[in-house]
Amino acid sequence: MLSEFDLIKQYFKRHRPGRAALGIGDDCALLAPSPGMQMAISSDMLVEDRHFFAGADARMLGHKCLAVNLSDLAAMGARPVAFTLALALPAAEPAWLGAFAAGLFALADLHGCELIGGDTTKGPLTICITIFGELAPGHALRRDAAIAGDDIWISGTLGDARLALAGYRKEYALDDAAQRMAGTRMHMPTPRVALGLALADARLAHAAIDISDGLVGDLGHILAASNAGASLNVDALPAGQVLAAQPQALRRQFCAAGGDDYELCFSAAPEQRAAILAAGAASGTALTRVGTIDAAPGLRLVDAQGRALDLQLAGFDHFASA
Amino acid sequence: MLSEFDLIKQYFKRHRPGRAALGIGDDCALLAPSPGMQMAISSDMLVEDRHFFAGADARMLGHKCLAVNLSDLAAMGARPVAFTLALALPAAEPAWLGAFAAGLFALADLHGCELIGGDTTKGPLTICITIFGELAPGHALRRDAAIAGDDIWISGTLGDARLALAGYRKEYALDDAAQRMAGTRMHMPTPRVALGLALADARLAHAAIDISDGLVGDLGHILAASNAGASLNVDALPAGQVLAAQPQALRRQFCAAGGDDYELCFSAAPEQRAAILAAGAASGTALTRVGTIDAAPGLRLVDAQGRALDLQLAGFDHFASA
Structure with a gap:
């Protein structure tokens, strides 16, 4: 010993x-x-x-x-x-x-x-x-800095880590190759360090958070801190490679409230769209626009046609889920 | 919940x-x-x-x-x-x-x-x-800064926390009042923040460590880092109030290798004795000189008469003691 x-x-x-x-x-x-x-x-x-x-x-x-x-x-x-x-x-x-x-x-x-x-x-x-x-002082991407009218962006893809968990738990059947591929997203997350640096250095983004407990819950922290609301197009959320091949209901659920994604969710002025896409390309990170920050409080989930979606979603809470 | x-x-x-x-x-x-x-x-x-x-x-x-x-x-x-x-x-x-x-x-x-x-x-x-x-840069009390000829000092008292543990474990019988008093030393240690600041600010001490795993083991870290040895007068070690009333063998054991003391052990040039005692008084901390840093490697434990003591002591190691 x-x-x-x-x-x-x-x-x-x-x-x-x-x-x-x-x-x-x-x-x-x-x-x-x-x-x-x-x-x-x-x-x-x-x-x-x-x-x-x-x-x-x-x-x-x-x-x-x-x-x-x-x-x-x-x-x-x-x-x-x-x-x-x-x-x-x-x-x-x-x-x-x-x-x-x-x-x-x-x-x-x-x-x-x-x-x-x-x-x-x-x-x-x-x-x-x-x-x-x-x-540098003043460059931090804070949760309380979202502004009504901001675009909401997501890095990379969502939901494969949660899908892997569902497979391990036998909540959902995945074949071996799919389980292995999704499992890699769960066990080996990629922190978006270069993207975060690029967004802060050039002051491209307003608010940001990393998605660890599920997008809806984590975006909710930005909204609460910023005294704002948001509209989120659930069908625009970028599903992970394995999740993308699963049924729509599961895609929506695990993209919106999966957890363990470790992607960035950030808000930025619409004028920055080109600069943000360039920063994503420079850091090798896919970026997707998925919604808008609103002045009205509350998070409105909508589908690709803009119709309200009533998903039963919750962020992961270590004690509440016990 | x-x-x-x-x-x-x-x-x-x-x-x-x-x-x-x-x-x-x-x-x-x-x-x-x-x-x-x-x-x-x-x-x-x-x-x-x-x-x-x-x-x-x-x-x-x-x-x-x-x-x-x-x-x-x-x-x-x-x-x-x-x-x-x-x-x-x-x-x-x-x-x-x-x-x-x-x-x-x-x-x-x-x-x-x-x-x-x-x-x-x-x-x-x-x-x-x-x-x-x-x-301030250069003022840190590092473990590798002890110099042959330095005095070795101890703040406060040692061993009551270890005595309390012996009582709780029924290794040693203590009456209720003694158990409670020693227990306070175990549960509510006093970090010697003001003393440490005074020693560093005025550059009074060379090396320092806090005694968490027992004096002999922690002093050993100073000696190893400083490529030095030491002579330690075990009978000069300041026993805690409850331990001071116990037999000599127990006093020696728990002062030298008790653990959970959170006192400071530091080395300093003999010329600093008066300034160190003043810093102790100013910070409300009793200080005791207990030995000397030597050029020859190894830790020599001696009694009040300077005779070698062969105590079987070891610092606390979380894995070795498992």
Whole structure:
């Protein structure tokens, strides 16, 4: 059995130059934003049997737990800088730790995001990452910045992660290839970091949020914070590749209120349409216009013909759904 | 049952001016250190049945989980600024949440440390706090800065928290009053923030660490990082009020390798003795000189007469002790 200190050293301490003035191995890490920049900070906790299945692939889990945090930075338009990792483990298993670290660092290195500290302890498998990004004051993509008349945009595609969950749970039958393809969207989300940066740097977007609990619920946070309403064309929502081949009712449900998508939902002035599409192309991210911010409160779901849809949808709530 | 969002709002969102440019309720919080300052960052995870008993008093738990993080800032000499809280809870119980928040915020307010974000989820009771302090570049009390000839100092007293644990575990018999008094040291540790700041601001100390896993193990981290050794007078160690009345063998054991003390252990040049005692007095913290940093590697434990002691001691290791 590895000791806690050996564990940290062997799997998580890397000998390479980083941004931190002091990293792993002291009481605190030392870090400063670039001159004149603000730090954007977010913290997410992933719990076994709640956010991932017991026995989940350790490499994909390492990817996902950092991806969901990077997605929060993307939704603010912040550039990733560093993160801390607190890890409760039932046991220190070298194979698991090696795979987890490999998945974690592959994504971290892709975004130049340095592990600067954390904690390890024995306990039910729980992963808490706190991530640090930086951005120029006044450039943050805040939830409270949507303006009536704004377009509503969605990056990438929605619903395949929720479809994969339905397949794993036997709520819905998928063949093996479809289950595997949808499962990849669930286990290996792509945080839209470059898109978020482009939107914030050039001030192309007003409000933004990342879609983690389902579009309707997450868009609802923008509307509440911005004292606004919206009309959402449910049939314009970009379904994931596997979901796109399923019946309309399921497409609508899982696009509008799936969860675990980690795409960006943002609002922007209609004059920015060309610039936004260019930013999407430059960052390799498909973008779809799906609705409009309204002055009147409430979220109106409509179909392709503009007719009101009465879907029974709810964002994911960890306690309400318990 | 409260929803996750009601939960956050009701217990953890406070309406008062703070340091953060943007706090709870967006994808990230926004924070900048004061001009020219570095941020010190630390993360600790506390797990039920590991770091605290099931059914632990929620108010004291709220205090303790922030105290252990403040203690990490103290050990760097950083001024507390803000923290994030990630909380996994089996259920959202209003009475528990109210008491937990009360204990947490009482200590946070004492140190001007603002809750700026976090996460709540359902799961086995687990608390992860990431804390942010600031300090001037070059002033950090690092583990690798001990110099041969330095005095070794300890703040406050040691061992009562470990004694309380022995009592709860029925390893050792304590009467009710003694159990209660020692228990307070275990449940309500006092982070030595003012002392750490004074030592760093005036550059009085070289290396420092907070004693969380037992003095011998934690001092060992300083020695390893500083490529140094030390002589430690075990009988000079300041025993807690309850431990001081127990037999010598127990006093030695629990002072040298108790754990959960959250006192500071630091090294400083002998010329600084008067200034250090003054800093201790100014911050209301008793200070005791307990040994010397040596050039020769290894930690030599001696008694009051300078005779070698062969105690079987080990710092607390979450995995090795499993």
